[in-house]
Amino acid sequence: MTTQLNGSVLKAFRILDLFAAGRSEMTAGEVAKDLKINLITAHRFLHSLEQAGALRASARGVFRLGYMFADLGERVMRDGGPAPTLQPILDNLARVTGEACMATRFETDMAVCIAKAMPGRSLYVDIRIGSKLDAFCTAHGKLWLAFMADEKREAYLATARLSPLTATTITGKSALKQELDRIREDGFALNDGERESDIYAIAVPITNRTGRMVCAISTFGTASSIVNQRSTSLLHHLKDAARAAQNALYGTSSAGA
Numbered sequence: 432m433t434t435q436l437n438g439s440v441l442k443a444f445r446i447l448d449l450f451a452a453g454r455s456e457m458t459a460g461e462v463a464k465d466l467k468i469n470l471i472t473a474h475r476f477l478h479s480l481e482q483a484g485a486l487r488a489s490a491r492g493v494f495r496l497g498y499m500f501a502d503l504g505e506r507v508m509r510d511g512g513p514a515p516t517l518q519p520i521l522d523n524l525a526r527v528t529g530e531a532c533m534a535t536r537f538e539t540d541m542a543v544c545i546a547k548a549m550p551g552r553s554l555y556v557d558i559r560i561g562s563k564l565d566a567f568c569t570a571h572g573k574l575w576l577a578f579m580a581d582e583k584r585e586a587y588l589a590t591a592r593l594s595p596l597t598a599t600t601i602t603g604k605s606a607l608k609q610e611l612d613r614i615r616e617d618g619f620a621l622n623d624g625e626r627e628s629d630i631y632a633i634a635v636p637i638t639n640r641t642g643r644m645v646c647a648i649s650t651f652g653t654a655s656s657i658v659n660q661r662s663t664s665l666l667h668h669l670k671d672a673a674r675a676a677q678n679a680l681y682g683t684s685s686a687g688a
Contacts, residue, residue, distance in 0.1 A: 442466070446476055447485065448640055450496050458492050512536075513646055514546040514560075516679045517637075521548035521648065524672045528665055530650040530657065532672075533558060534637075535571045537579070540587055542571035542647065558651075567593050567607060568600050570622035570634035571647045577614035578636055578644040584611070597628040619666055621658045622651070631657040635669045637676045645680070648672055 446462055454461075463473040477494050480486040484499040514534070521532045525548035535542040542564040566572030566587065576584050593602045601607045614620045622632040632651035636644040650657065650665050657665060 442468075443476055443480060443485075446480065447496070456489060456493050456495055458494070512545065513676075513680055517546045517646065517648070517676055518548070520672050520676050520679065521546055524548065524648070524650065524668060525550050528650050528668050530652045530665070531558070532648065532650050533571075534646050534648045535564065535575075536646060537566075537575040538563075540566055540591070542566065542569060542575055545646070565596075565626060567591055568596055568622070568625040570620040570632040570649050570651070573607075573611060573614055573622075574620040574634045574636055574647050575644070577611040577620065596626055597624055599623050599628075600625045619669070621662070623658050624655070629653050631655055633657060633662055633665050633669065635666070635673050637673050637680070639677070640681050646676065648676065 445466060449457060449462065449465055457477075459470055459473040459477055462468070462477065463470045466473070477486060481488060481494065481497070484497045486494045487497045489495045513536075517534045521534060524532045529550050531547070531549050533544050533547040536545055537543070544558055544560055544562045544564070547558055547560065564571050566576050576587060579587075588604055588607070591604075593604065593607065594600070595602050601610055619633060619635045622630065622634075624631055630651065630653060632649045634647050634649035637646040637648060638644050648669060650669060
């Protein structure tokens with residue numbers, strides 16, 4: 432049986448998504464134009480969201496996001512952040528690929544493991560929840576660098592020491608910048624034995640509805656085939672998992688509501 436959806440709720444969240452797209456303030460006229468609704472309806476939704484605490488008026492007819500979202504964000508993190516939501520997706524990814532999988536967030540200048548799933552076979556890779564991965568020489572780290580704001584990436588590169596950890600480690604900042612540009616364009620990152628000579632990985636971003644990267648997921652292991660003949664198949668499964676994670680974290684798109 433098809434679940435009946437409440438169009439007004441979906442429309443309200445479409446309005447909130449307009450703020451998430453990078454605008455700090457909006458008027459009813461802007462909402463009406465962007466969502467192709469009439470001005471009276473836009474006013475009604477904005478004032479209803481203000482009454483609920485989701486928006487606040489910064490000036491007459493001008494609205495900003497309300498402080499309730501800061502409280503909700505704190506509650507989400509207290510409940511374990513995205514890790515519990517990502518875990519079943521990683522478990523399934525490990526089953527269909529036969530490889531180890533993990534998810535990361537970015538802290539300061541390193542990717543941090545927040546969830547993992549192991550395949551049903553022996554795997555000699557020591558990765559634990561909380562393990563930190565160097566940004567310049569791992570699939571997760573390079574992915575985060577590629578998708579972060581330009582000024583943050585430049586700040587990282589200005590002080591980074593690109594030590595030659597293996598024969599394939601990228602040690603030149605110009606070469607690393609080119610690699611990050613390629614990752615941003617292609618939408619995935621590889622670790623070709625760059626941190627440890629016998630560890631390989633492929634990683635993709637999980638983004639929110641506006642395209643901002645919020646997590647990364649990967650498959651990894653000791654087989655170099657992860658980054659060559661099997662990369663196409665693994666990439667397909669990873670992208671499916673990333674879409675499933677986005678839907679689990681943010682819900683299915685309401686663009687047609």
